[in-house]
Amino acid sequence: MKVAFTGGGTGGHVYPGLAIIQSMQELDPSIEYLWIGENKGMEGKILGQTTTPFYGIRAGKLRRYFSVKNVTDIFNIIIGFFQAWRILRKTSPDLLFSKGGFVAVPSVWAARLCKIPIFIHESDYALGLANRLSAGAAKQIFVSFPQTIELASPKWRKKMTHLGGPIRPALLLGNRFNGRKAWLEREEQLLILVMGGSQGAKAINDLIVAYLPTKTDQIVIVHQTGQLHEQYAPYAQRGYHPKAYFQDELADLIAAADVVISRAGAGAINEFGAMQKALLLLPLRGHQSDNARWLAEKEAVHVLYPDEASLEHFKSKVQHLIHNDILRKQLATKLHTLIKPHASKNIAQIILTELQK
Known part of the structure; x- marks a missing residue:
């Protein structure tokens, strides 16, 4: 069995995912892992200190204000989607776990196209934009705060569970x-x-x-x-x-x-x-x-x-x-x-x- 993780931008999107990987390894050492992150992001450096293979893709940020970068980043998102799709087709994971951040969005969309089950974790009080863009594709959404479920769209609440935030052991x-x-x-x-x-x-x-x-x-x-x-x-x-x-x-x-x-x-x-x-x-x-x-x-x-x-x-x-x-x-x-x-x-x-x- 194999699980792909995705997320990045800050350590807050990476370290909780690594905590889950460590817990899974303790429960079943036979499972394989990989991580899809931004090719120029800090997540590659963090994963480089672990045994989890890292695959870099292009990523773009959707800003909620006018910026020329919104145009160029759309192309980065599209390119990132196809890069993630190729990675998932090549590695054939049984599940994708997203820790959020904009690099996770193309990976989630690619996993949906590949019919790979998707789990998401939201650390913050309210779902971030990246996770809102991914929520429709998710089978389960884990949250750190109980109020996150109340604030979420009613169509997503049935698949949301309050389990808290993963902590590095x-x-x-x-x-x-x-x-x-x-x-x-x-x-x-x-x-x-x-x-x-x-x-x-x-x-x-x-x-x-x-x-x-x-x-x-x-x-x-x-x-x-x-x-x-x-x-x-x-x-x-x-x-x-x-x-x-x-x-x-x-x-x-x-x-x-x-x-x-x-x-x-x-x-x-x-x-x-x-x-x-x-x-x-x-x-x-x-x-x-x-x-x-x-x-x-x-x-x-x-x-x-x-x-x-x-x-x-x-x-x-x-x-x-x-x-x-x-x-x-x-x-x-x-x-x-x-x-x-x-x-x-x-x-x-x-x-x-x-x-x-």
């Missing part, structure tokens, strides 16, 4: 003691982890740098700066450690963190929630703000929305968290109760059941 093995030993000089210090997503986040990076003059020795900040790392590396100092990306040390680092400052991608929220972290979210407009707002209403996170993201507001939010142990524990506990930590295993089992029909 390796992160759950993080060791708090090892992480704190690696980054702190004194045990009583508080560790703030700043994660701007797989591509980094300039707005968050700039806020952190502006905050540094007011930071006390009681606080240690470890900061993933992303692809703009060279701009922020010169600010490195005692108690502030900028780094472009984290690899093997990430699990211990998250486990060690007292506060995590992050964008509000659903994949990251699920992982931090599973590890019971107190979150300060700085969402982008759109789906991320929807994700953050729902969690804030549940009193599970603190949020600094785009319109509020001044240095003064940021400092106030950070100070409130680092000086309130009880609040941090309450946020971490509440968020953990909203997370379904076994999503990847449950999704993997449903896929296996489908393959065995």
Whole structure:
């Protein structure tokens, strides 16, 4: 049996899929896998670190505003469709699993033409445009938030299931003691982890740098700066450690963190929630703000929305968290109760059941 995965654009579209693959391998080691992603996207680099074969195709983004690129990207989508069709015909997978992103759309449409069963996972609060374009072809749609089903078109609700967001199993093995030993000089210090997503986040990076003059020795900040790392590396100092990306040390680092400052991608929220972290979210407009707002209403996170993201507001939010142990524990506990930590295993089992029909 063979399963094709598709999706890309950000790590949030790739890592959850890899978590499902790992869970499936544990259940049935005989299954083969492949991944279809954008030929110039970051997903190829991520898959290059795994044993899952990667196939690159052209991809185009449909923008909901006037842009000349909308015209050229239509041709990229068409080309990507035929490339995906050839890949699927050549590899003959028994099922296609889509994690979303615009590269997934031509793959889903090609799979439908090839009469391959299609499963979709939506991480965010509401179905994104790519998944809305794919939903009609899907046999099952898994979602991270229960309200996603209520917001969806009635014609899709019967095939939607709330199972949560897949989480990388390796992160759950993080060791708090090892992480704190690696980054702190004194045990009583508080560790703030700043994660701007797989591509980094300039707005968050700039806020952190502006905050540094007011930071006390009681606080240690470890900061993933992303692809703009060279701009922020010169600010490195005692108690502030900028780094472009984290690899093997990430699990211990998250486990060690007292506060995590992050964008509000659903994949990251699920992982931090599973590890019971107190979150300060700085969402982008759109789906991320929807994700953050729902969690804030549940009193599970603190949020600094785009319109509020001044240095003064940021400092106030950070100070409130680092000086309130009880609040941090309450946020971490509440968020953990909203997370379904076994999503990847449950999704993997449903896929296996489908393959065995």
